[in-house]
Amino acid sequence: MTDLTQARSLTELDPRTKKRNAAEKRFRAYGVSAIAIGVVFLVILLWNIISAGLPAYTQTSLKLDVALTQEEVDKAESAVVKTTRYRKMIEAAMVAALQDQGIENPFSKSRDLVRMLSTGAPATLRDAVLADPSLVGQTSQFEFFMSSRADGYMKGRVTREDLARDKNLTPLHLDVIDRLVDAGMVERGFNWNFIFGVDASEARPEQAGMGASILGSFYMMMVVLMAAVPIGVATAIYLEEFAPQNWFTDLIEINISNLAAVPSIVFGILGIAAFIQFGGGVMGIAGFKQSVPLVGGLVLSLMTLPTIIIATRASLKAVPPSIRDAALGLGASKTQAVFHHVLPLALPGILTGTIIGLAQALGETAPLLLIGMIGLVATSYPEGFVSGFTEPNSAMPAQIYQWATRADPAFYERAWGGIIILLVFLLSMNIIAIILRRRFERRW
Amino acid sequence: MYDDIRLAERTDTMTDVKIAARNVNVHYGDNHAIKDVSVDIGDRAVTSFIGPSGCGKSTFLRCINRMNDTIDICRVTGDIELNGQDINDKSVDPVQLRAKVGMVFQKPNPFPKSIYDNIAYGPRIHGLARNKAELDEIVEKSLRRGAIWDEVKDRLNAPGTGLSGGQQQRLCIARAIATEPEVLLMDEPCSALDPIATAKVEELIDELRQNFSVVIVTHSMQQAARVSQRTAFFHLGHMVEFGETGQIFTNPQDERTESYITGRIG
Numbered sequence: 001m002t003d004l005t006q007a008r009s010l011t012e013l014d015p016r017t018k019k020r021n022a023a024e025k026r027f028r029a030y031g032v033s034a035i036a037i038g039v040v041f042l043v044i045l046l047w048n049i050i051s052a053g054l055p056a057y058t059q060t061s062l063k064l065d066v067a068l069t070q071e072e073v074d075k076a077e078s079a080v081v082k083t084t085r086y087r088k089m090i091e092a093a094m095v096a097a098l099q100d101q102g103i104e105n106p107f108s109k110s111r112d113l114v115r116m117l118s119t120g121a122p123a124t125l126r127d128a129v130l131a132d133p134s135l136v137g138q139t140s141q142f143e144f145f146m147s148s149r150a151d152g153y154m155k156g157r158v159t160r161e162d163l164a165r166d167k168n169l170t171p172l173h174l175d176v177i178d179r180l181v182d183a184g185m186v187e188r189g190f191n192w193n194f195i196f197g198v199d200a201s202e203a204r205p206e207q208a209g210m211g212a213s214i215l216g217s218f219y220m221m222m223v224v225l226m227a228a229v230p231i232g233v234a235t236a237i238y239l240e241e242f243a244p245q246n247w248f249t250d251l252i253e254i255n256i257s258n259l260a261a262v263p264s265i266v267f268g269i270l271g272i273a274a275f276i277q278f279g280g281g282v283m284g285i286a287g288f289k290q291s292v293p294l295v296g297g298l299v300l301s302l303m304t305l306p307t308i309i310i311a312t313r314a315s316l317k318a319v320p321p322s323i324r325d326a327a328l329g330l331g332a333s334k335t336q337a338v339f340h341h342v343l344p345l346a347l348p349g350i351l352t353g354t355i356i357g358l359a360q361a362l363g364e365t366a367p368l369l370l371i372g373m374i375g376l377v378a379t380s381y382p383e384g385f386v387s388g389f390t391e392p393n394s395a396m397p398a399q400i401y402q403w404a405t406r407a408d409p410a411f412y413e414r415a416w417g418g419i420i421i422l423l424v425f426l427l428s429m430n431i432i433a434i435i436l437r438r439r440f441e442r443r444w
Numbered sequence: 445m446y447d448d449i450r451l452a453e454r455t456d457t458m459t460d461v462k463i464a465a466r467n468v469n470v471h472y473g474d475n476h477a478i479k480d481v482s483v484d485i486g487d488r489a490v491t492s493f494i495g496p497s498g499c500g501k502s503t504f505l506r507c508i509n510r511m512n513d514t515i516d517i518c519r520v521t522g523d524i525e526l527n528g529q530d531i532n533d534k535s536v537d538p539v540q541l542r543a544k545v546g547m548v549f550q551k552p553n554p555f556p557k558s559i560y561d562n563i564a565y566g567p568r569i570h571g572l573a574r575n576k577a578e579l580d581e582i583v584e585k586s587l588r589r590g591a592i593w594d595e596v597k598d599r600l601n602a603p604g605t606g607l608s609g610g611q612q613q614r615l616c617i618a619r620a621i622a623t624e625p626e627v628l629l630m631d632e633p634c635s636a637l638d639p640i641a642t643a644k645v646e647e648l649i650d651e652l653r654q655n656f657s658v659v660i661v662t663h664s665m666q667q668a669a670r671v672s673q674r675t676a677f678f679h680l681g682h683m684v685e686f687g688e689t690g691q692i693f694t695n696p697q698d699e700r701t702e703s704y705i706t707g708r709i710g
Contacts, residue, residue, distance in 0.1 A: 245516050322553035326616070328514060330566040330623060331543030340565070341555055 049419055056417025059191035059206060060146040060154040062117060062180065066093040066125065067139040073129060086122035086129075090114055090144070103179040106172045116173045118145040120200065120207045145193075146186065148205045148410035150177055154188050157409065194417060199378045199399060205410035208403065210418050212378035216293050216393035217362060217425075223297020223389070224304055224361050229354055231301075232308030239309075240316040241338050260306035268367030271299035276371060290372035291392035299371060300361040307360060311353020315346040348440040355433035359426050365397040374398040396422045460487040462627060462657040463508060468522035470503050470512065477503050479681040481522075485627075485674075490649060490658040492668035492689070495678035496704065501661045502550075504678070505629050508659065509545035510538040526627070543570050546625035550632040552612035554604030554619070559596050562604040562615060563587060566623035582622055589655075590618025591648045610641025617648060621656070628652060630660040634667065646671050665705055669693050677701045679709075 008014065013021070066089055076085030091110040098105045098113075107113045114121070121144040128142060129135055145151070149169045152158035160171045180186040197209025243249045275295045280288030287294050319342045327337035343350075368374055373394055382388030394402070396418065403415040463485040470478035478500045485491045493501035503512070510531060512518040524531050531541055543566075554562050563583045566572075573579035583600070587593040592614040596607070604615055613633055620628060630649070634642040649671045652658055662668050668675050669689060676686040677698070685692060685701045696702045703709045 320553075322549060322551055323555065324514075325511070325547075325549055326553040326555060326619075327565075328511065329509065329542060329547035329549065330569070330619065331539055331541075332565075332569055333539045334514075336569055340569075345556065 049416055049423070052413065053416030053418075053420045055155045055157070056194055056414045056420075057191050058155070058188050059193065060151040060186060060188045061143045062146055063141055063143055063185050063187070064090065064093050064097055065139050065141050066090060068129065068136045070136050073136050076126070083122035083126060086125045087111075087114065090117065090121055090125060097185065098176070101179070101183045101185070103176060103183070106176070113173075113176070115168055116147055116150045116177060118147050118204055118206045120145065120204045145206045146177075148408060150174075151206055152410060153177065154181075154186070157413070194414070195421070198380055199394065199402075201377060201379075202406055202408065202411075205406070205408045205414060208411065208414055210396065210399060210421050212381055213394040213396050213399035213418075214421065215381065215388065216296070216373070216378065216398075217395045219293035219388050219393065220297035220300055220395060221358055221362060223294060224301045224358060227298060228301035228304045228308055228357070228361075232305050232354075232357075233312050233350060235305075236309045236312030236316060237338060237343070240313045241342065242334065256306050256309050260310060263366070264303055264364055265366040265370065267299055267303045268370030270302065271295060271367060271371050275299070287390035289390070289392075291376045291394075292390050293373075293393050293395075294389045295371055296368055296373050296395060297389075299367045300364060303364065303367065304357040304361045307357035308354055311356070312346070312350045315349020315353065316342060318349065319345045348437045351436045351440065352433045355429050355436070359429045362425060362429070363397055363422065365401050368395055368398045369401075374402055396425070461485070462487040462526065463659075464523075464525045464528075465504075465507075466523040466525075468504065468507060468520065468524060470500070470507060470521075471519045472503075472515070473517045477681055478507070481678075481683040483676055483683060483686055485657060485659055487657045488653060488655070489674065490653050490660060490672040491674045491676065492672035493659070493661045493676050493678055494663075494665055494668050494704075495684075496709065497663075499678040500681045501676075501678045502631050504683075505631055505659060505661050508627070508629055509542045509547055511542075511547065513538050543623050544625050545627040545629060546620035546623060548613070548617050548620050548628065548630045548633050551636055552609055552616050554607070554612050554615050556603060556605050558601045559587075559604045559607075559615060560600040562619050563622045566619060570623055572623065586618045586622035587615075589621055589652070590614045591644065591651070592618055608641070610637045610644060613637060613641070613645055614648060617645070617652075621652070625656065627657045627659065630658065632661050632663060635663060642667070665693070677704060679704070 068089065072085065072089060076082050076089075079085055091114050094113055094117075095105060095110050105113060118124075124144060125142060146154070147168065149158050149163070149166065150173065153169075153174055154177075158169075160174060163169055163171055163174070177186060193207065194209045195214075196211040197207065198212040199209070200207035239249060239253065275288050275298055276290055279285045280295075289295065323341050323345065324337050327341045328334070332340065365374070372392075376392055376394055378392070378394040378399070382391040382393065400415050400418040400422065403411040403418060406412075461484045463483075465481060465483045465485075468478055468481045469476070481500075481504055493505065495501050506512045507520050507524060508526075508531075510520075512520055520532065526541070526545065530536070555565065557565075560583055563586050564573075564579055567579060567582050573582055584593065584597075587596060592611060595611060596602075596615075604612065607615060613636070617628075617630075617633070633649075634645050637645065646667065649658055649660065653673075660668075660672065672689045674687065675689040675692040677684045677692065677696075677700075679700050685696060685698045687697075692701065693705060696705060700709065
């Protein structure tokens with residue numbers, strides 16, 4: 001009798017089993033710790049984004065009664081630089097307001113006093129007057145954005161020490177602001193302008209918004225949907241269901257897989273060469289210009305194509321061949337078998353792949369850098385729906401990148417705020433992908 | 445040894461030849477799967493193909509409705525005539541051929557659609573019904589002929605995939621006969637079914653003989669004995685023996701056939 005065949009107690013673990021159990025426990029511990037590390041990083045990331053980005057969603061503004069007289073407005077409108085006169089009206093109104101409230105005005109020049117307002121304030125006033133001429137001749141209340149530093153002071157970003165060497169604002173301004181807050185004239189409210197407004201120049205971070213670039217991204221996604229999805233799905237169906245198996249189709253397959261791994265900036269260069277220089281330059285196709293969503297969308301389409309093709313082929317492959325046999329056996333043609341039976345079953349997978357491809361395109365920055373959608377200040381909305389495709393615009397990630405490169409910390413805050421919007425879009429796209437998948441998934 | 449009671453009363457009633465195959469060879473790439481097979485399949489009769497796994501009986505079956513066309517590396521030579529017409533002729537559209545030669549597969553494969561749509565699909569694509577009423581009629585008739593009408597008549601809108609395995613297979617048979625084929629090919633139709641479901645399908649096959657020419661591939665020799673009038677024995681790509689079922693099982697001419705049916709090979 002050897003040891004092996006001897007009867008052993010069931011309750012007593014032999015060394016091999018002990019070792020095996022220990023190894024299993026270790027492996028589980030590795031797994032749990034890996035997930036824990038991931039979760040910790042995710043929490044840190046989200047906390048960072050939210051804490052740094054949330055202030056962008058509020059903005060301090062000043063409520064001010066401004067008296068508009070016909071004479072002043074006419075003078076302003078006949079001047080070369082029209083906003084100068086409007087600034088003077090605001091200055092006068094502010095001096096008067098301080099007097100009314102009994103707040104001491106520490107500035108001898110009223111121009112210094114209005115430094116606490118956005119430099120865009122006169123334009124805001126003028127736009128209001130142009131929009132509603134009946135305001136002329138009466139005194140009405142306007143809300144003006146405070147300057148980015150005054151806003152930062154309200155948000156706790158800017159302190160008195162910071163202003164010691166600042167040329168824009170002095171601690172004296174802050175004293176006035178404190179009194180104005182007490183008087184209820186300065187308030188911090190939700191910043192709709194950040195979501196729906198357009199980008200502003202470097203001197204006016206308080207007026208910068210994501211609106212135009214959200215629209216730019218939307219136009220590009222439309223182009224990707226119209227260009228990449230039909231081409232990608234058709235290519236995948238042909239390759240998977242109809243193409244003969246030979247060296248040529250093998251070559252195409254290998255190339256598509258490799259294309260998915262090509263750095264996106266390469267697609268940007270291709271975009272310049274193919275669309276802007278050749279399409280717009282040599283062929284003279286209208287609309288193939290720098291910085292336009294049409295070209296941006298086409299470049300992103302090129303980039304997204306491999307993802308869509310690969311996802312579609314994978315989901316076509318996953319449809320059991322017995323379904324194809326069943327349809328063919330009934331006398332359906334190859335095309336009927338594919339479109340009546342295979343494609344509907346592959347649809348959830350195709351949709352998921354497409355949405356993931358779109359999400360990838362939505363967050364892509366590098367190719368946009370090359371076709372000039374970065375460096376452009378998207379200061380206006382497109383004039384019409386169709387012309388939006390061919391009017392210079394930016395895109396969400398490009399806008400974020402641009403703000404992050406600007407010096408003023410107020411822009412930095414906006415970059416984080418923009419990331420929140422981008423993430424919300426990506427998250428909703430992924431949720432849509434999951435819902436569509438659940439809804440269309442059928443068992444066989 | 446297979447003294448099934450029906451064997452004795454079975455006579456070769458074959459009068460018309462529905463399908464005539466002559467010198468059929470099939471190559472899968474370098475693999476010579478079917479070697480010089482010639483066989484006559486009768487009208488309104490059940491012909492069974494038996495043989496060990498990999499002997500080529502399913503491959504040969506798939507030649508009859510040109511399902512092998514869908515496999516790139518598969519090459520078929522030789523003549524197969526349906527009603528005297530060469531089915532491999534260039535002018536023959538395989539899609540039209542398959543409407544005449546229906547097929548039931550080994551694994552029940554209903555479409556993931558309603559029972560009604562499963563049956564209606566064939567008639568729809570071939571334009572067999574002019575309106576909804578006609579289509580309803582075809583569906584009911586097919587389900588009745590498929591011996592499944594009573595079980596599903598109250599839930600025609602339920603998914604076909606929700607039925608039991610045996611019901612699914614009868615649904616597939618009903619689906620195949622809905623297009624009014626002349627020949628029905630069955631590739632091991634009962635291999636995934638339990639004995640009770642098998643008995644139902646076999647009964648159905650026996651009834652289908654009234655209207656169709658049925659060819660069935662089976663691994664079960666008992667099944668071949670029970671349902672078919674003529675039997676072909678395949679071995680290693682050759683058709684070894686072909687004759688009346690009773691004769692094949694009681695008095696095989698070839699040594700290999702005898703070895704197989706007595707269980708010595710295969």
